[in-house]
Amino acid sequence: MADVQTRIAELRRQLNLHNYRYHVLDSPLISDAEYDKLMVELRRLEAEHPELVTPDSPTQRVGGQPSDKFVKVRHPRPILSLGNAFDADGVRAWWERIRKLLPDGAPIAFVVEPKIDGLTVVLHYRDGVLVQGATRGDGEVGEDITPNLRTIRAIPLRIPVPAERGAKSVERRVPPAMLVVRGEAYLPIAAFEKLNEELAAAGEKMFANPRNAAAGGLRQLDPRITASRPLSILCYQIVEFSPHPPPPSPVPSGQERGMPRTQWETLEYLKAMGFPTAHEVNRHFDSLDKAIAYCETWVDKRDSLPYEADGMVIKIDDLGVQEALGVVGRDPRGMLALKFPAREATTRLNSVTFNIGRTGTINPVALLEPVEIGGVIVERATLHNFDDIARKDIRVGDTVTVVRRGDVIPYVVGPVTDLRTGKEQKIHAPDKCPFCDTPVTREEGVVALCCPNRDCPGRVDRQVTHFVYAMDMEGLGEKIVNQLIDEGLVRDVADLYSITREQLLKLEGFADKKATNLLNTIAASKSRPLVRIIMALGIPGVGSTVAELLTQHFSSLDDLAAADVDRLQTIEGIGPVTAQSIVEWFAHKPNRALVAKLEKAGVRVREAKKKTAPAAGGALAGGPFTGKTFVVTGTLPTMSREEAATFIKARGGKVTDSVSKKTSYLVVGADPGGTKYSKAQELGVPMIDETALRKLAGE
Numbered sequence: 001m002a003d004v005q006t007r008i009a010e011l012r013r014q015l016n017l018h019n020y021r022y023h024v025l026d027s028p029l030i031s032d033a034e035y036d037k038l039m040v041e042l043r044r045l046e047a048e049h050p051e052l053v054t055p056d057s058p059t060q061r062v063g064g065q066p067s068d069k070f071v072k073v074r075h076p077r078p079i080l081s082l083g084n085a086f087d088a089d090g091v092r093a094w095w096e097r098i099r100k101l102l103p104d105g106a107p108i109a110f111v112v113e114p115k116i117d118g119l120t121v122v123l124h125y126r127d128g129v130l131v132q133g134a135t136r137g138d139g140e141v142g143e144d145i146t147p148n149l150r151t152i153r154a155i156p157l158r159i160p161v162p163a164e165r166g167a168k169s170v171e172r173r174v175p176p177a178m179l180v181v182r183g184e185a186y187l188p189i190a191a192f193e194k195l196n197e198e199l200a201a202a203g204e205k206m207f208a209n210p211r212n213a214a215a216g217g218l219r220q221l222d223p224r225i226t227a228s229r230p231l232s233i234l235c236y237q238i239v240e241f242s243p244h245p246p247p248p249s250p251v252p253s254g255q256e257r258g259m260p261r262t263q264w265e266t267l268e269y270l271k272a273m274g275f276p277t278a279h280e281v282n283r284h285f286d287s288l289d290k291a292i293a294y295c296e297t298w299v300d301k302r303d304s305l306p307y308e309a310d311g312m313v314i315k316i317d318d319l320g321v322q323e324a325l326g327v328v329g330r331d332p333r334g335m336l337a338l339k340f341p342a343r344e345a346t347t348r349l350n351s352v353t354f355n356i357g358r359t360g361t362i363n364p365v366a367l368l369e370p371v372e373i374g375g376v377i378v379e380r381a382t383l384h385n386f387d388d389i390a391r392k393d394i395r396v397g398d399t400v401t402v403v404r405r406g407d408v409i410p411y412v413v414g415p416v417t418d419l420r421t422g423k424e425q426k427i428h429a430p431d432k433c434p435f436c437d438t439p440v441t442r443e444e445g446v447v448a449l450c451c452p453n454r455d456c457p458g459r460v461d462r463q464v465t466h467f468v469y470a471m472d473m474e475g476l477g478e479k480i481v482n483q484l485i486d487e488g489l490v491r492d493v494a495d496l497y498s499i500t501r502e503q504l505l506k507l508e509g510f511a512d513k514k515a516t517n518l519l520n521t522i523a524a525s526k527s528r529p530l531v532r533i534i535m536a537l538g539i540p541g542v543g544s545t546v547a548e549l550l551t552q553h554f555s556s557l558d559d560l561a562a563a564d565v566d567r568l569q570t571i572e573g574i575g576p577v578t579a580q581s582i583v584e585w586f587a588h589k590p591n592r593a594l595v596a597k598l599e600k601a602g603v604r605v606r607e608a609k610k611k612t613a614p615a616a617g618g619a620l621a622g623g624p625f626t627g628k629t630f631v632v633t634g635t636l637p638t639m640s641r642e643e644a645a646t647f648i649k650a651r652g653g654k655v656t657d658s659v660s661k662k663t664s665y666l667v668v669g670a671d672p673g674g675t676k677y678s679k680a681q682e683l684g685v686p687m688i689d690e691t692a693l694r695k696l697a698g699e
Helices: 002-023 032-048 088-099 146-150 189-201 210-218 223-227 263-273 288-297 319-325 386-392 457-470 478-486 493-498 501-505 512-525 530-536 544-551 557-562 565-569 576-587 589-600 641-649 674-683 690-696
Strands: 072-074 110-116 119-126 129-135 141-143 178-186 232-242 283-285 309-316 335-339 343-356 361-373 376-382 399-404 411-415 629-633 665-668
Touching (some): 088 288, 119 210, 146 210, 189 210, 210 223, 232 263, 309 319, 376 411, 530 557, 565 576, 641 690
Antiparallel strands (some): 110 283, 119 129, 361 376, 399 411
């Protein structure tokens, strides 16, 4: 038995070494056939002596039996996100903000690492053995995916990875009692392309990008599926480090040491223990300018990396300084991601179509020859407005440059005029609404054309989407709204309350549970307070602030409908334009019929209790944005600026038109205004996109 134990130990040592050489160092010492021969022998011996099987054995990577759910795991420390900058000036603005918090004259070094576009995972080792692995989740609590992570051959099951016999170049250390490591799991680009080729050949749905493939692979309840995908990982942070109790005598050379004190030492320590790191890209610098210059060299070289990277991360090297600087929201002050420029591609502009905003604005949309941008097939892109089209001289038939930045809706930058053939056609603004033939209007000083017909069928989807957001109908997204409209079940917002289970079950994608949940969320919205329904009606100029003011003076929609302009103007904060807008809205016969229809459906149109004074600044109190001020610039993916303002105000925030020191966040969409963007950079105002805005709101 002793001989068997010795042989098993030696086989594990050799296999772990060769696995490390192959998957981490990319420098194998033996052939695949020789590796397989060692593995076959180990499997045979373990099958004959199952009592000798251990969790760190190479045979345990193949994946166990499927699970029926993921168990929640609370991280030992918050797994934080990263703040972003989009150019060198943004990085320098970040540094100017934080250097004020540091002692004068203190030398600061920096470490630069690639920002890998994968899935964050957290690995737990006890006495050197992998005991648990989890997803990042919300940063506080993740999901236990240990069986899946065991299948990734780049992750050591035991640390330190055994050294080659006689090796002296790399110091090996005794592992600490507990070590928690953060890394980024990813699917190599070559493996991703091969996987998609196999899926296409099998007639199965392909993945949009490597990150989706990696996330889908790791979040499988059956780890055998994960094992079939060649995932890898790069590690870069020690989350927790618990040493063994100190020995009674001095620690001999090569024994356990304390936790590294710098980020560079951390990367070296992880590498020495056998973890894969981006050591070929990671660099240490004694000045910020050098760090920025190095980051910029990767803009044109990023496609040479074997994995997707969407930027570079600049970190203050001293971990003690990082800790002392603390965090802002969920972002540590001591590090920042310098994002690569937006991905772009050229394609043909086949035609132009239009959509109508909730307030009647006519928005041109480019219909494109399908093109892949950053792993997503793009067929539609915004053209912003007709002034923009004329200024850029964009024509149907042009080869155009299209940009997709993160989750922002793709937009047309402009034409490639050198490729014109002479057959391109100029794009003309319509004289009549493409949905109802009503002559369009254009207010002085406003770039957008408008359909003045309040009952234009082209508005319905935007009106219903706005109503759904304002009434907090969770789970009723834009896609379902459009489906209900296309099926003829919804012609106005009140029709939402007459939908039946039988009608839903006939729709594609609806089963009993989904239908029940949708009906429950619609029913729950009937009892929303009066301020919500006033916001949801979509009266021009009436967002959360004005709606809150109105509920201080009117206890029902009937009372509000009976008010004239003079009475409305007696309310502080309501001017003549807004007052006139309210009166005109209720004077429109179809709108009065809509209110009656909502009341008949059981929607709360009157307030039983007397309202108290509004919160400071008119914002709704107690929301996640209370005390915060926002500025919105650019075109957001799913909301107009007015809808974004309503969204923010409904959650307690304040929206202003200009960036100042009091601005909490600049919400940035496609084609942002240069003045607001530059001012935010100058003042160090955090910039977020729509996705981040919704996350801040807790969605």
